[in-house]
Amino acid sequence: MSEPSSIPALADAVRDAVTARTRHAQREAQLAVAERLVAEREAETANLQRQLGEELADVRRLDGISATRLWATLRGDAEERRAVEQAEADAAARALAAAQARLAHAREDADRFRRERDELGDVEAAYRAALARYEAALTASDAPQAAELAHLSRQLGELTAESREIDEAARALHAARVALADALQMLDSAGGWSTYDTFFGGGMITDLMKHSRIDEATASLTQVNRALERLSVELADIDAPALRGVEISQTLAVFDVLFDNVFADWMVRERISQARDGALALGDRLAQLAQYLGQRAADAAGVHAAVAAKREAILTSV
Numbered sequence: 001m002s003e004p005s006s007i008p009a010l011a012d013a014v015r016d017a018v019t020a021r022t023r024h025a026q027r028e029a030q031l032a033v034a035e036r037l038v039a040e041r042e043a044e045t046a047n048l049q050r051q052l053g054e055e056l057a058d059v060r061r062l063d064g065i066s067a068t069r070l071w072a073t074l075r076g077d078a079e080e081r082r083a084v085e086q087a088e089a090d091a092a093a094r095a096l097a098a099a100q101a102r103l104a105h106a107r108e109d110a111d112r113f114r115r116e117r118d119e120l121g122d123v124e125a126a127y128r129a130a131l132a133r134y135e136a137a138l139t140a141s142d143a144p145q146a147a148e149l150a151h152l153s154r155q156l157g158e159l160t161a162e163s164r165e166i167d168e169a170a171r172a173l174h175a176a177r178v179a180l181a182d183a184l185q186m187l188d189s190a191g192g193w194s195t196y197d198t199f200f201g202g203g204m205i206t207d208l209m210k211h212s213r214i215d216e217a218t219a220s221l222t223q224v225n226r227a228l229e230r231l232s233v234e235l236a237d238i239d240a241p242a243l244r245g246v247e248i249s250q251t252l253a254v255f256d257v258l259f260d261n262v263f264a265d266w267m268v269r270e271r272i273s274q275a276r277d278g279a280l281a282l283g284d285r286l287a288q289l290a291q292y293l294g295q296r297a298a299d300a301a302g303v304h305a306a307v308a309a310k311r312e313a314i315l316t317s318v
Helices: 006-063 067-075 078-119 123-141 146-199 204-237 248-256 265-317
Strands: none
Touching: 006 078, 006 123, 006 146, 006 204, 078 204, 123 146, 146 204, 146 265, 204 265
16 A cells, blocks of 8 residues: 555646646647747748838839939939938838847747747656556555545646746736837827927927937837737637737737838828827727736636645545
């Protein structure tokens, strides 16, 4: 007959094996999401690379001897056309650089999930071995609660893994909300300078301040996008509700082309306003998601405590 003191240790081994097994499945799900995101980013980068090539070709046509250059010269707007085409090429280059950065981040995430999954090893074999040892000990002990104890140990492992994933999603959500708050502050500042420039004449200093704030707002929104991508991956395997009305790829596309120096002042102001409205709406949805995750965490903790107490009562009575 096995010593009673060995049964809790074997039960812990089963719980740990279940946790590892569940975590392996979760990493598989996260890796699948990350790999799909990598594919999207690769397609996006290739498309922007093509667009940049087209914009640079337009600039070269105006710089060289071509029908485009001749027609622009005859109309008397060659320099203006050249400035517009160069601005569009610069915007395309910035968009490509941002896309390349997103692709690099997506690949990093995919590599991390793949590494974490592989580090867990053969979780199925470990689970079967732990369960077999535990079953043998319980059978030898003739404990009447053997079957229930095995079920509780498996349940504890699943609850532990679930709580860990909920916590990781909550931390990713917090990072997204912090980044969004910073972005809103930058958008408010950019909007103020844009309004002043539009309605009060502005000037060189005003333009410099406005463009500086726009650059800061764009950088902040890029951080929001990155946080949203991470959040979408963390939510993939805990059956959390989607962010209603938000598609991550569309949000990225909108934020990445928010500001373009070739727009008139009033249009820049309008786009800043639209971005701010979108950010506020996103903030509301993130707040709702925070409430949901908080309730999920509390529910999981309550169930875990009840199951752990029941298991402890059974083990101490064996």
